[in-house]
Amino acid sequence: AQTVTQSQPEMSVQEAETVTLSCTYDTSESDYYLFWYKQPPSRQMILVIRQEAYKQQNATENRFSVNFQKAAKSFSLKISDSQLGDAAMYFCAFANFGNEKLTFGTGTRLTIIP
Amino acid sequence: DTAVSQTPKYLVTQMGNDKSIKCEQNLGHDTMYWYKQDSKKFLKIMFSYNNKELIINETVPNRFSPKSPDKAHLNLHINSLELGDSAVYFCASRRMDRGGELFFGEGSRLTVL
Numbered sequence: 001a002q003t004v005t006q007s008q009p010e011m012s013v014q015e016a017e018t019v020t021l022s023c024t025y026d027t028s029e030s031d032y033y034l035f036w037y038k039q040p041p042s043r044q045m046i047l048v049i050r051q052e053a054y055k056q057q058n059a060t061e062n063r064f065s066v067n068f069q070k071a072a073k074s075f076s077l078k079i080s081d082s083q084l085g086d087a088a089m090y091f092c093a094f095a096n097f098g099n100e101k102l103t104f105g106t107g108t109r110l111t112i113i114p
Numbered sequence: 115d116t117a118v119s120q121t122p123k124y125l126v127t128q129m130g131n132d133k134s135i136k137c138e139q140n141l142g143h144d145t146m147y148w149y150k151q152d153s154k155k156f157l158k159i160m161f162s163y164n165n166k167e168l169i170i171n172e173t174v175p176n177r178f179s180p181k182s183p184d185k186a187h188l189n190l191h192i193n194s195l196e197l198g199d200s201a202v203y204f205c206a207s208r209r210m211d212r213g214g215e216l217f218f219g220e221g222s223r224l225t226v227l
Contacts, residue, residue, distance in 0.1 A: 033214075033215075035215055035216075037216075039155075042220075043202060043220065043221050043223075044218065044220055044221075045204065045206075045216070045218035045221075047215045047216075047217075050215055089155055091157065093216075100145050100147075100162050100164065100169055100170060100208070100210070101159055101162065101170055102147075102159070102208075102216055103159070104156075104157040104158075106154075106155070106156055107155050107156070107157075109155075
């Protein structure tokens with residue numbers, strides 16, 4: 001069974017600074033996808049960024065980027081120039097190619113300090 | 115237009131009652147899901163349907179029964195509600211090509227008293 005681990009239950013960062021959220025996963029497959037979702041207090045789940053395992057290049061979406069280390073099974077999220085609106089729970093998720101099941105980590109609560 | 119919509123958004127009921135949550139998606143996706151988010155924010159998959167066929171059925175009490183009348187709808191019926199059923203239930207749909215992410219509804223907060 002696949003597992004996704006987020007070892008940081010809570011993180012905080014000063015506004016305009018950079019923060020990195022950690023995620024590791026366990027799988028024996030070689031073709032899979034990884035995602036970061038954001039859940040603000042409104043509770044809506046919003047996709048932040050996704051990465052396909054066969055792509056060596058790290059995905060980037062504006063201020064959000066990932067550090068994907070396939071051998072280490074690590075998928076961290078870097079948020080640059082943090083803004084107050086970035087305050088939320090962040091969930092890492094994993095899915096094997098051809099498998100309909102997305103498995104989520106336990107989440108990291110990110111606080112932005114003004 | 116809301117891509118994945120759930121009703122009701124909030125539900126408060128007594129132990130032992132039966133309740134349903136409805137979900138509809140207008141994205142044309144073939145696969146739909148129910149996830150449960152507990153008080154610690156842990157998201158756990160419950161069920162998944164692909165084009166009206168049940169494909170994932172995690173270890174969920176049989177008091178929970180999903181129904182998919184067509185591929186755009188996935189409803190969740192819960193019998194004999196218990197205190198531990200209190201949670202936020204998320205419906206989601208997914209595009210099944212490479213890299214398809216989940217699109218979530220806004221969640222339905224169920225409180226059992």
